[in-house]
Amino acid sequence: xxxxxxxxxxxxxxxxxxxxxxxxxxxxxxxxxxxxxxxxxxxxxxxxxxxxxxxxxxxxxxxxxxxxxxxxxxxxxxxxxxxxxxxxxxxxxxxxxxxxxxxxxxxxxxxxxxxxxxxxxxxxxxxxx
Numbered sequence: 001x002x003x004x005x006x007x008x009x010x011x012x013x014x015x016x017x018x019x020x021x022x023x024x025x026x027x028x029x030x031x032x033x034x035x036x037x038x039x040x041x042x043x044x045x046x047x048x049x050x051x052x053x054x055x056x057x058x059x060x061x062x063x064x065x066x067x068x069x070x071x072x073x074x075x076x077x078x079x080x081x082x083x084x085x086x087x088x089x090x091x092x093x094x095x096x097x098x099x100x101x102x103x104x105x106x107x108x109x110x111x112x113x114x115x116x117x118x119x120x121x122x123x124x125x126x127x128x129x
Contacts, residue, residue, distance in 0.1 A: 015052070016048040016052050019044065019048060020044075021041075023040060024040075027040050039101070042101055042104040043101070043104075045104060046100060046103050046104045049107040052111060053068060053111045053114065054068045056115065060114070060118070076099055079095070083095045
């Protein structure tokens with residue numbers, strides 16, 4: 001049972017990047033440009049990155065999904081206000097698209113940092129025992 005849970009966890013950790021690679025490759029094979037393929041892969045990977053990051057954070061601290069949800073909400077409101085102040089013509093669709101792509105970058109980096117921290121703490125824990 002423990003082994004099945006470990007395999008499931010490993011699968012959840014790798015899924016966002018595998019999905020991103022599959023979507024990118026499929027888009028490139030369909031004849032889209034590299035930039036459009038990257039954008040499309042990033043757009044579809046964000047929900048999985050958010051869920052995976054919340055899962056990894058939840059393993060480290062209880063109720064971490066509240067931190068993730070409130071962080072997304074606060075960052076979104078801040079980004080919308082900054083976009084409104086910066087531009088005279090406020091386009092909600094453009095703002096949401098840019099925010100969604102910003103979330104991809106933020107959660108990719110956060111996810112990688114959390115995986116490195118988790119691997120380091122597991123390695124140290126293994127060495128101490």
